[in-house]
Amino acid sequence: MRRNDRAQDRDFSLALIDRCTHGVMALSTGGPTPYCLPLSFVRVGDELYFHCAREGRKIDLLRRFPQVCVTFVGNDSPAFVPPAMYTTYFQSVIVTGTASEVTDGKAEALRALCQKLTPAHMAGFDEAVEKSLAVTSVWKIHMEEISGKAKK
Numbered sequence: 001m002r003r004n005d006r007a008q009d010r011d012f013s014l015a016l017i018d019r020c021t022h023g024v025m026a027l028s029t030g031g032p033t034p035y036c037l038p039l040s041f042v043r044v045g046d047e048l049y050f051h052c053a054r055e056g057r058k059i060d061l062l063r064r065f066p067q068v069c070v071t072f073v074g075n076d077s078p079a080f081v082p083p084a085m086y087t088t089y090f091q092s093v094i095v096t097g098t099a100s101e102v103t104d105g106k107a108e109a110l111r112a113l114c115q116k117l118t119p120a121h122m123a124g125f126d127e128a129v130e131k132s133l134a135v136t137s138v139w140k141i142h143m144e145e146i147s148g149k150a151k152k
Contacts (some may be wrong), residue, residue: 004128013093016148017043023095023116025141026052027058028065037063041070042113048095048141049102049109059137062099068141070095091150094137095143101139109138 017023026036033051037058039050048070052058062068074091082088102109107129 013148132140
């Protein structure tokens with residue numbers, strides 16, 4: 001990190017991940033152009049979980065190139081500071097890690113995700129997961145490096 005004065009500790013980084021409703025995951029395509037997409041994540045310990053369809057470009061790439069990078073941004077606030085400075089106040093976290101498909105514990109990961117994103121609507125979770133579990137893929141990313149940064 002070039003600006004060490006903006007570096008944040010692990011507790012800051014984990015709290016920001018837990019507050020964000022989504023992050024942007026970057027995957028390798030094996031070529032010069034990466035593939036990036038926004039996803040809803042939940043953190044459980046040192047793992048990030050997300051759900052998706054069971055097939056498609058993302059799945060194909062994850063199986064070939066499991067090393068990923070996920071970026072979370074919070075409190076992004078452009079500002080003008082008189083007399084003549086433009087800046088942005090922000091909080092961000094970059095996570096690098098290895099993705100793998102979850103085979104055991106899919107329902108638990110989905111429960112954690114729904115509890116994070118829709119806690120007031122958990123009464124319908126069991127019925128929803130019963131209907132969709134067979135057609136849903138769940139992946140986890142083991143967080144190997146976490147780098148938090150903020151300009152306050």
